[in-house]
Amino acid sequence: MxxxxxxxxxxxxxxxxxxxxxxxxxxxxxxxxxxxxxxxxxxxxxxxxxxxxxxxxxxxxxxxxxxxxxxxxxxxxxxxxxxxxxxxxxxxxxxxxxxxxxxxxxxxxxxxxxxxxxxxxxxxxxxxxxxxxxxxGFDSVPADVVVYLANKTAKSALGPSACIEDSISLYRLKGGVSGGTLASVISSIEDVPKALITKAMKDYSYREPKGAPTKPARMIYSVPVNGKTWYGVVYPMCPINRLVVHHTWSLFKRSRDQRPEKVYGDNFAYNEIIATPRFYEAVLHLLGLSIFIASLLFSPTRWILKRLLPKSGKGPKPDGFFKITNISHAGSSQIKTVISADGEPGYFxxxxxxxxxxxxxxxxxxxxxxxxxxxxxxxxxxxxxGDVYIERLKQYYGLHVESEVVSGEEGRKRR
Known part of the structure; x- marks a missing residue:
């Protein structure tokens, strides 16, 4: 076998x-x-x-x-x-x-x-x-990992009752879009009833119990990290990654009596952005993303995209990287968690x-x-x-992990 x-x-x-x-x-x-x-x-x-x-x-x-x-x-x-x-x-x-x-x-x-x-x-x-x-895959392992680590750090540094609430991940990456990913997106638009997609995309749609609703999206985000402000727009895969993070929240929450150390906060909210150090770059990202989404929604422009973009079975070059910085809050404390790896993230x-x-x-x-x-x-x-998987990613994939409390009453504590 x-x-x-x-x-x-x-x-x-x-x-x-x-x-x-x-x-x-x-x-x-x-x-x-x-x-x-x-x-x-x-x-x-x-x-x-x-x-x-x-x-x-x-x-x-x-x-x-x-x-x-x-x-x-x-x-x-x-x-x-x-x-x-x-x-x-x-x-x-x-x-x-x-x-x-x-x-x-x-x-x-x-x-x-x-x-x-x-x-x-x-x-x-x-x-x-x-x-x-x-x-x-890259959707949605990093999102699930970075929030899990932030919660683990909060409880280790601040005590078992500490729970993360507001949580945002800043994505910086170099890679490309694969033909298979585009095929899945187009299939969702053309082959799946819209009512099913709408139902599936609701907060905490995968399983009970359900947590707090997602906050309304902004056109441009600004996030301070270590005294520097990062700007960004919503990461395109955020709605999909957030559902996986919500699913983890629900799975841990339903077994709260047995494993309270796993539980995120009752008011937990999660978001992701494409991060850039310059405001004008965030505006350009917003413009490009808006044009691309609009092109997918209309049959004539979607027909053109099918012929211009990579076919299924085609993908980007192997060089690239990703770095995700998550900022989460637990009471008055802020937890910064960073995961990163070399190599194009989407395929490799x-x-x-x-x-x-x-x-x-x-x-x-x-x-x-x-x-x-x-x-x-x-x-x-x-x-x-859980941790077994993270250790495998660190040992064999080369995932770099840092997580620490960077502000609040407890000062700086590393995990």
């Missing part, structure tokens, strides 16, 4: 390449993996192109045929699904994992898909002790993030904190994997 099966899209190639050279491949807890796709011939080409060893298996799978998916899923311990749009191609894979007690991670940045999967398969996954974790970073999530499930399952969030089911990266 292969411990990990990668359902291969374009990002799946990077996942396979990363796993092939992973230090734990031949360590004291070695793992095996296979790649899955529609065509035996194309899978063989991918295997040859990436230089994968003979021990890497090939599984012919049609994700639109449930029997085909289930036959593959039952041969593994963890499924890493990189094939989108997930609304179109994801249901059978989630269903098979939930029914057969197989763990699962994906790259879905589609709230309507995530909500539908929770409603359809969360109980079955919980019953079969399967951990199903969507959104394990995402491949590492989802790989380490899969490896945490395959190799470190007995150490995972998922029971503290109510048990198995459809969870979030932090609720399911």
């Amino acid at each position: 292969k411990r990990i099966v990668i359902v291969t899209g374009f990002t799946g190639k990077y996942v396979a390449k990363y796993l092939q050279s992973h230090p734990q491949r031949s360590g004291p807890t070695p793992f095996t993996f296979a790649i899955a796709g529609r065509s035996q011939g194309k899978l063989a080409e991918v295997k040859s192109e990436l230089g994968l060893g003979n021990e890497v298996g090939l599984l012919v799978v049609d994700v639109e045929d449930y029997a085909s998916v289930e036959a593959a899923v039952t041969q593994t311990k963890v499924v890493v699904n990189t094939v989108g749009p997930f609304w179109t191609y994801g249901d059978n894979v989630v269903r098979a994992c939930a029914n057969n007690g197989v763990h699962y991670v994906d790259l879905a940045g589609e709230p309507h898909f995530v909500k539908a999967m929770i409603e359809k398969y969360d109980y079955q996954a919980h019953k079969n002790n399967a951990l199903l974790i969507p959104c394990c 970073g995402t491949a590492r993030m989802i790989s380490e999530a899969g490896l945490a499930l395959a190799l470190d399952f007995d150490k995972l904190p998922y029971k503290q969030a109510g048990g198995a089911g459809i969870l979030t990266p932090m609720a399911a994997l």
Whole structure:
């Protein structure tokens, strides 16, 4: 049995390449993996192109045929699904994992898909002790991690009753937009009923209990950090990332009596911006973002975008970086948390993030904190994997982490 099966899209190639050279491949807890796709011939080409060893298996799978998916899923311990749009191609894979007690991670940045999967398969996954974790790429791992760390620092430095409330993440990054991401966005506009999207995009839509409503968005934000003011506009993926952070809030909140140290504040509010040191640059970002969104909403301009922007299977160059600075408040104290990593985040970073999530499930399952969030089911990266996952990201991906109280009665305390 292969411990990990990668359902291969374009990002799946990077996942396979990363796993092939992973230090734990031949360590004291070695793992095996296979790649899955529609065509035996194309899978063989991918295997040859990436230089994968003979021990890497090939599984012919049609994700639109449930029997085909289930036959593959039952041969593994963890499924890493990189094939989108997930609304179109994801249901059978989630269903098979939930029914057969197989763990699962994906790259879905589609709230309507995530909500539908929770409603359809969360109980079955919980019953079969399967951990199903969507959104394990750059959307939305960093957002979930940075808020989790801010809350952990607040409780460590200020006491277990301290809770973070206002929280904003400043994104600075160099990367590009992938064709697969654009395909998912366009699919959401063209293929998904608007009522489902509206329902899924509401605050705390994934699960009870529900927290405080999100504050109205501003056109331009200004955020002081260490005596310097940063300006920005709403990060385009903020609504999707915020739903994952809200989901973590709900999972921890519902088990409050057992694990109060995990709980964020009752008035917790989260936001994200693209940060720049200059006001005029924020204005230019706002203008560009407004034009792009407007172009997506109208059929003629969307037709043009489909032909100008990268096709599915195309992506940015590997060089790049991301740095996310989160400022959260706990009472009169301010917590600053910074996470960063080198490399283009959308594909190359995402491949590492989802790989380490899969490896945490395959190799470190007995150490995972998922029971503290109510048990198995459809969870979030932090609720399911917690500190185990963060340590893996630091050790193998090269994630840099800093978190400290920077103002308030307690002074500066590092975590």
